[in-house]
Amino acid sequence: MSEHSLNDYTSDPESSEDEIEPKLKYVRLSNDLKSIFHKSSATCIAVHPKFICLGSHCGYIHILDHQGNSIQGKQLKAHTVSINHISIDANGEFIATCSDDGRVFVHSLFSKENNLTLNLGRLVKTIALDPCYYKGGANRRFITGDNNLTLYERTFLGNLKPVVLCESEGLVRSMCWTSNGNFLAWSSNVGVRVYDINSRCSLGLIKWEEHSGMSTERFRCNLRWADEKTLLIGWVDTVRVCIIRKRSAIELANRDLPEYLVDPVSTVQTEFFISGIAPLDQQLVLLGIPKVPEAEDSQSPRPQLYIVEYRDNDCVDVCADSLSLRDYQFSRNCRYSIRS
Numbered sequence: 001m002s003e004h005s006l007n008d009y010t011s012d013p014e015s016s017e018d019e020i021e022p023k024l025k026y027v028r029l030s031n032d033l034k035s036i037f038h039k040s041s042a043t044c045i046a047v048h049p050k051f052i053c054l055g056s057h058c059g060y061i062h063i064l065d066h067q068g069n070s071i072q073g074k075q076l077k078a079h080t081v082s083i084n085h086i087s088i089d090a091n092g093e094f095i096a097t098c099s100d101d102g103r104v105f106v107h108s109l110f111s112k113e114n115n116l117t118l119n120l121g122r123l124v125k126t127i128a129l130d131p132c133y134y135k136g137g138a139n140r141r142f143i144t145g146d147n148n149l150t151l152y153e154r155t156f157l158g159n160l161k162p163v164v165l166c167e168s169e170g171l172v173r174s175m176c177w178t179s180n181g182n183f184l185a186w187s188s189n190v191g192v193r194v195y196d197i198n199s200r201c202s203l204g205l206i207k208w209e210e211h212s213g214m215s216t217e218r219f220r221c222n223l224r225w226a227d228e229k230t231l232l233i234g235w236v237d238t239v240r241v242c243i244i245r246k247r248s249a250i251e252l253a254n255r256d257l258p259e260y261l262v263d264p265v266s267t268v269q270t271e272f273f274i275s276g277i278a279p280l281d282q283q284l285v286l287l288g289i290p291k292v293p294e295a296e297d298s299q300s301p302r303p304q305l306y307i308v309e310y311r312d313n314d315c316v317d318v319c320a321d322s323l324s325l326r327d328y329q330f331s332r333n334c335r336y337s338i339r340s
Helices: 032-039 249-254
Strands: 042-048 051-056 060-064 070-077 083-088 094-099 103-108 116-119 126-129 142-145 149-154 160-166 174-177 183-187 191-196 201-207 222-227 230-235 238-246 260-269 272-280 283-290 304-311 314-322
Touching: 032 051, 032 060, 042 083, 051 083, 060 083, 060 094, 094 126, 103 142, 126 174, 142 174, 160 191, 174 222, 183 222, 183 230, 191 230, 191 238, 201 238, 201 260, 230 272, 238 272, 260 304, 272 304
Parallel strands: 083 126, 222 272
Antiparallel strands: 042 051, 051 060, 060 070, 083 094, 094 103, 103 116, 126 142, 142 149, 149 160, 174 183, 183 191, 191 201, 222 230, 230 238, 238 260, 272 283, 283 304, 304 314
16 A cells, blocks of 8 residues: 555456456545645554555555545544554554654544554554453553563552663564464564563574675564464565464473474565565565666656465465556655555
8 A cells, every 4th residue: 555645456367268256356445535635744643444544655544445434533633743643453443653752652543542642752663452451450461662672561659661672772663463472573673573472482583684785774674463472574575473482391492482482484585676475365465666776766666465375484475466556666666555
């Protein structure tokens, strides 16, 4: 999805006598989105089965149905500058946002009693609500990412207490929490770290590989949990599939180790730069930008949506669709994303 607009697509399948049924159906979102994009551009988006939440360059949160219609009374002025990230709890009752204005905004969609605005006084690039935030109690917690990764949770008296989970690894650029709240993955300057929330310990660090002659900072690390113990990573032109597994009794008896570890089981290099990753049954959906030589005045190529099957350290393309998005010629790789 382009963060500039939600627009048309074109599919370029090879012609054949027996037409193959497409794997995906594309629908253009319009309605109230048209007027929203006339006023500002989108900077981030989150999707829930009940609604879509759109963050704008002007600091507004727009809550829409899946046809692009604004839900009455659900436009919120949360920040003074661009919204960096949006998180929604599993039940669709709370949303959280963060921004370079240094504020964290947690909003209840059905009550004003549990709203929260927190001024951290520093740039906040990413935020994640506990998936079970709606349940209250110990689940009323969230994590922010800047130069540190910090968990905010309620004390016995109900006060908000910050706990630094990780520091000194550089800017936290993205993170993803499993739906059961047990494991968290985040990316920083050194790689992707996986963390056991219950045991409060790191399960491992998957370090970045060097890319000669390429500035990796201009690529966003895309993280997605396919299930409670399968992590998908898409960064630059590499896909990694990692499994969290429980250590054997022999491993635990010999050394003082965490109960679980993260095990990279598959690494695949693609012929395009990855802008988004998502599971689709036993396959992967990848949003990519074809690799082309860069020049100062060059325009960006058309983004493509790939469905691939991965086996060990190899993947096979099932299909690929070229997407026609407004002003794609001027959008760079990091301006696109997939949300599901």
